[in-house]
Amino acid sequence: MSEGVQYFDPRQPVPPPEVPSRRSPDVYIDPVCGMTVKPDSLHRHEHDGVLYLFCAPKCRTKFIDDPESYLASDKAPPESLPGIEYGCPMHPEVRQIGFGTCSICGMALEPLMPTLDETENPELTEFRHRFWWSLPFTAAVFLLAMFGHGQAEMIGVPRVWIEAALAAPVVCWAGAPFFVRGWQSIIQMAPNMWTLIATGTGAAFVYSLTAALVPGLFPEALRPHGEVGVHFEAAAVIISLTLLGQMMELKARARTGDALRALLRLAPARARRINADGQEEDVDVSSVHPGDHLRIRPGEQIPVDGRVIDGQSAVDESMLTGEPMPATRSEGDSLTAGTLNTDGALVMRAEAVGASTVLSQIVALVASAQASRAPMQRLADEVASGFVLVVVLIAVTTLFTWGWFFDDWPMGIVTSIAVLIIACPCAIGLATPMSIMVASGRAANHGVLFREAAAIERLCAVTALVVDKTGTLTEGRPELTRVFPVGGMDEQKLLRYAASVNQGSEHPLARSVVTAARKQGVEIEAVTQFQALAGRGVQGHIGGDEVLLGMASMLQERDVDTSPLNGFVEARQTEGSSVSCLAVNGVVVGALVFADPVKTTTPDALARLREVCVEVVMATGDSGRAADHVARQLGIDNWRGDVRPEDKLALVNELKQKGAVVAMAGDGINDAPALAGADVGIAMGTGTDVAIQSAAVTLVRGDLCGIVEALTVSRQAVRNMRQNLVFALVYNAVGVPLAAGLLYPFTGALLSPMLAAAAMSLSSVSVVLNALRLNRQT
DSSP states (O other), X not given: OOTTOEEOOTTSSOOOTTSOOOSSSSOEEOTTTOOEEOTTOSOEEEETTXXXXXXXXXXXXXXXXXXXXXXXXXXXXOXXXXXXXXXXXXXXXOEEESOOBOTTTOOBOEESSOOSOOOOOHXXXXXXXXHHHHHHHHHHHHHHHHHOTTTGGGGTSOHHHHHHHHHHHIIIIITHHHHHHHHHHHHTTOOOHHHHHHHHHHHHHHHHHHHHHOGGGSOGGGOTTSSOOOOHHHHHHHHHHHHHHHHHHHHHHHGGGHHHHHHHHHSOSEEEEEOTTSOEEEEEGGGOOTTOEEEEOTXXXXXXXXXXXXXXXXXXXXXXXXXXXXEEEOTTOEEOXXXXXXXXXXXXXXXXXXXXXXXXXXXXXXXXHHHHSOOOOOHHHHHHHHHHHHHHHHHHHHHHIIIIISOOHHHHHHHHHHHHHHTSTHHHHHHHHHXXXXXHHHHHHTTEEESSHHHHHHHTTOOEEEEOIIIIIBOSSOEEEEEEEOTTOOHHHHHHHHHHHHTTOOOHHHHHHHHHHHHTTOOOOOOEEEEEETTTEEXXXXXXXXXXXXXXXXXXXXXXXXXXXXXXXXXXXXXXXXEEEEEETTEEEEEEEEEOOBOTTHHHHHHHHHHTTOEEEEEOSSOHHXXXXXXXXXXXXXXXXXXXXXXXXXXXXXXXXXXXOEEEEEOSGGGHHHHHHSSEEEEETTSOHXXXXXOSEEETTOOTHHHHHHHHHHHHHHHHHHHHHHHHHHHHHHHHHHHTTTTHHHHOOOOOHHHHXXXXXXXXXXXXXXXXXXXXXX
16 A cells, blocks of 8 residues: 555545545545445545545445546545444344344344445355255255165265265355354354354264264164264255245345335435536535525426425425325425425525435434344244253263263164254244244135234234324325205305316315316316416316416415405314315405215224224324314224324334333334334335334235234234144154154163154144144134
């Protein structure tokens, strides 16, 4: 490394050559893509006396072609950009910069804050490589062991040596990560499933290799045909199946970051900045600073938090509030990053950027809730932590008992190996996954999708259910519920005027009016001189009549007397409905009422939930008046209105602190933090992708009745898992003493390693058959 060379620091403008700039002693930032780079990276380039490191040749080439575009001050990432920190889902206290495995349980670490870079988990890539390269060896040794008796000798090579040659790369290379984790569990004094897998497969392989090398070491009773039975195929098959299972698990775990990535995608990458000289330019959002003026055109998303300084528009804030009604925003009103400007032009002043925006804070809330809620400790792991110690102790005791007390060390070796083989964790390992697999399939047939096995285990204990209003209890979209004419106007003509003037608008309320008119067969007439009054209403001419439709305040500003509707409008707004007033030629002729109707299945679903002793709590970002109206309509006593995303998460935590096991059901982005923070998050399949990805359970049809079905499946599955675990323990309680030769002095009966392997397989089959019973339960 040349003397006097500096390192690029993304937090500051390019430093002068004499000032070294490095983010940390061992991690640097690629100026092109922003990824962390180790100091020994081979991809480097010196520019103007500064040495830049890159993650890949492609980034280096881009930089060399146009370095100034990556060094401009408005390209620099925000100061708070950290190195990618990884943590263990099972042990949140284990954290480090960069990928690795947990020092306690051996599980692959995951990014605490996913980025838009969706590169594959390095461990998944490694396991896939090991699995597919070793699979032919596993298949060959299995077929040879099952059907190759007498075939190998035809080529002059003993079958046992061919099996050893085929199994060795599978066990020693493909299974190497399992033996490393098993050894780490011993060093950490935290025995787990890796300890059992390493012990069982290692015992089978070492026993078989010993039998092949020194067959005379074994008693005659174990050489009925002049040779000792070997189990190379058992060790190889267990390794391959474990690799396959780990690949499936890693793929599923990789989806836990989808919710955060979906949130990150909501913020636009570019913004249109108005410079001091009045010129406008498109810039990266990362270069926007507080105080900058930005232009927001119709159909564009708001890039940062700020306030309107010019213009008026209807802004769709459903990504934040979950409410279907766009909010009118004019001079002085606040704007939130990620929301959508629908039909008007706005100029805003940036106030909060980067990590300070509401959207970024929601991302942080979801990440924090996910990191603080480790997956439920599997029942099998709880059993294994003590079981492995007992098995090893029994195996060692068996060895020395036969060797010292009966002076028969060969018999001690055989029996201790048989103990380890029969105790291989197949039955215990299958006890939970098989029940989960069958239960998940059955639930899917009823429209209930579980994203993680832990959700099935947790759901059965739920005592409180927090539900969002919009899209969960209600349909989640505005509908025209009433047409109210005054001054001699009839309903059909009023609806014809309203639908005709609305046909050119994309506003959700306008679409609901046009849809209602078409359903009723009302003729929609042509409109001339149409004009959308941003966020307030529409106007136009229909057959010579001037028609004005919108908020009562907008009509009043146009000198239209709305007093005939004052009492009606106030009463409907008290119910939580929205009201649009219509005037023809300057005279008010009626009003249209819009509401978000309750789903027809909601009352029955709530009744069934009360029957199973689950308390229902409604929390909505809608107004208190609207929340109260829906709560009284559905008989919900405990409800909260005007809540923000952080308030919903606080409510979930409050219930948990009172001892409740909390499930959260919602469908909006505003529900994402609470969905992630609840013991079980339940998303409506008709809701947003972020809500679905933040939840552990998804109701495909968006029907709250599915929660009752999910509760039933959960309780049956947990009961089935416990049955499987009890059976596996009873099997070991009987099989391990037999393998240890407990009955040999009395009956001469000895459970050889070959029979132990057969018994192990039969126990696994029994567990599978018991799990399949879930499909027949109702």
